[in-house]
Amino acid sequence: MVNQTQVRLRKKGTASMAVASKNATRGFAGGRYEADLRVACEAVRLASKLCRASQLQLKENENTNQTKADKLSSPVTVADLGAQAIVSWALQNLEGEARTAARGDSFSLVAEEDSDFLRSEEGSDLRRRVVDLVNTTLASTDLPALTEQEVLSAIDEGRSEGGSDRRHWVLDPIDGTRGFVGNRQYAIALALLDDGEPVLGVLGCPNLSLETEDLDARSARGSSPSSSSSEAAEDQSGYLFLAEKERGAFAVGISSSEDENPAVQRIKVDEVAAEEAVYMESVESKHSDHAFARRVAENSGITAQSLKLDSQVKYGVIASGKASAFMRFPDLDYKEWIWDHAAGAIIMEEAGGVVTDAAGKKLDFSKGRTLNNGNGIVAAPPKLHKKLIDSIRALKN
Ligand SMILES: Nc1ncnc2c1ncn2[C@@H]1O[C@H](COP(=O)(O)O)[C@@H](OP(=O)(O)O)[C@H]1O
Numbered sequence: 543m544v545n546q547t548q549v550r551l552r553k554k555g556t557a558s559m560a561v562a563s564k565n566a567t568r569g570f571a572g573g574r575y576e577a578d579l580r581v582a583c584e585a586v587r588l589a590s591k592l593c594r595a596s597q598l599q600l601k602e603n604e605n606t607n608q609t610k611a612d613k614l615s616s617p618v619t620v621a622d623l624g625a626q627a628i629v630s631w632a633l634q635n636l637e638g639e640a641r642t643a644a645r646g647d648s649f650s651l652v653a654e655e656d657s658d659f660l661r662s663e664e665g666s667d668l669r670r671r672v673v674d675l676v677n678t679t680l681a682s683t684d685l686p687a688l689t690e691q692e693v694l695s696a697i698d699e700g701r702s703e704g705g706s707d708r709r710h711w712v713l714d715p716i717d718g719t720r721g722f723v724g725n726r727q728y729a730i731a732l733a734l735l736d737d738g739e740p741v742l743g744v745l746g747c748p749n750l751s752l753e754t755e756d757l758d759a760r761s762a763r764g765s766s767p768s769s770s771s772s773e774a775a776e777d778q779s780g781y782l783f784l785a786e787k788e789r790g791a792f793a794v795g796i797s798s799s800e801d802e803n804p805a806v807q808r809i810k811v812d813e814v815a816a817e818e819a820v821y822m823e824s825v826e827s828k829h830s831d832h833a834f835a836r837r838v839a840e841n842s843g844i845t846a847q848s849l850k851l852d853s854q855v856k857y858g859v860i861a862s863g864k865a866s867a868f869m870r871f872p873d874l875d876y877k878e879w880i881w882d883h884a885a886g887a888i889i890m891e892e893a894g895g896v897v898t899d900a901a902g903k904k905l906d907f908s909k910g911r912t913l914n915n916g917n918g919i920v921a922a923p924p925k926l927h928k929k930l931i932d933s934i935r936a937l938k939n
Pocket residue numbers: 613614616654714716717718719720823824825826828829830851852853854872873876879882
C-alpha cells in the first residue's frame with residue numbers, strides 16, 4: 543500500500559504533525575510499537591480535527607441522518623463515518639515506518655461503522671457530506687484529497703472480525719456519539735491488538751478539559767470551583783491519551799501539533815481512600831444501571847455522587863488520577879464491542895489501574911468483534927478495584 547508518492551507526501555505535507563507526533567511519543571523512544579504509536583497518534587489527531595470541524599457545523603439532530611437497528615437506535619453522524627474513513631486511510635497510507643517494523647501481516651481493522659447506507663441511493667446526500675468533510679480536513683494538512691471510492695473503501699476496511707492471532711487495529715471513530723451530538727464528551731478511540739491483546743491505545747478527547755473535570759469531581763465532593771481556574775481551563779481543552787504495553791501511559795494537549803514543544807506528561811491513577819473517591823458512569827441510563835452502581839459504591843465506602851461522562855473519556859480521566867473508578871452495568875444480554883474498551887483499557891492499565899468485567903475477570907479482546915466476557919465493566923486503581931468487585935459479589939449473592 544505504501545508507495546513512493548505517499549512516503550514523499552508524508553515528508554512534505556505533514557511535517558508539523560509528524561514532528562508533534564514524534565514529540566508525543568518521545569517517552570516511548572525505542573518501544574516495540576513506537577512506529578505504530580506514532581501513526582496512531584497522527585490518525586487520531588486528523589480524526590479529532592475532522593470531528594471538531596463537524597461539531598462547529600452541528601446543530602443538534604441535523605447531522606443525525608442514520609440510525610442503527612439496535613435497541614436504542616444509536617445515532618451515526620457524518621463525523622462518525624468521516625472519522626472512520628480518515629483513520630483507516632491514514633493507518634494504511636502513512637504507515638511507512640510502522641509497516642517495516644511490523645511482522646508483515648496484511649492490514650486488518652475492526653471498526654464500528656460500515657458504508658452500506660452511504661452506498662444506497664437514499665444515502666447519496668450523506669455520502670457527499672462525508673467525502674466533503676474528509677477532504678476539508680485533509681486540505682488543511684496538504685495531504686491529497688480522496689475520491690468517493692477511496693472514502694467508501696477506507697470505511698469498509700473496518701469489517702475485520704479480529705481474533706486471537708496477528709495484528710488487528712481496533713477503532714471507534716466516535717465513541718459517545720450521543721455526547722458528540724449533545725456537545726458533551728466524546729472520544730476517537732484507536733487500539734492495536736497483537737495476538738489478541740491490546741499493545742497500544744490512543745484516545746483523542748477533543749472536548750475534555752482536565753482542569754474542568756477535576757473541578758467537577760471536587761464539586762461532587764462538596765468544594766466549590768473557582769471561576770479563575772475555570773477560565774484558565776478553557777484554553778487547555780482537548781487531550782490525547784496514549785499508552786504502549788509495559789511502557790506507561792501519557793497525556794498531551796490535542797492541539798499541540800502546532801506547538802514546537804508539547805508538554806507530554808506521564809499519567810498515573812490515584813489510589814485515594816474510598817471516602818475521597820469519585821466514580822464515573824455513563825450519561826445514558828440505558829447503558830448502565832445507575833442504581834446498582836450507587837449501591838456498589840456505597841457498599842465500598844464511596845460517599846460522593848457519581849460523575850457522569852459519555853464515552854471512553856472516562857478511562858482517560860481515571861488514568862490521569864482525576865477520578866477513581868468507572869462502573870458499567872448494562873442489560874444482562876448486552877455484549878460489549880471491543881472498540882468501546884480496547885484503547886481505554888490499555889491506557890488505564892498502563893497508568894497502574896485494573897480493568898475487568900463485573901466478576902473480576904480480565905477483559906478478553908481475542909474472540910472477535912465483541913468482548914468475550916461476563917456482563918459489566920469495572921475499572922479502578924488496584925485496591926479500590928478489589929473493593930468494588932467484592933461489593934458486587936456481596937450484593938449479587
Ligand atoms: N444498551 C446499551 N448498553 C450498554 N452500552 C451501549 C448500549 N447501547 C449502546 N452502547 C454503547 O455505549 C457506548 C457509549 O458509551 P457510554 O455509555 O460510556 O457513553 C456506545 O458507543 P458509540 O457512541 O460509539 O456508539 C455504544 O457502543
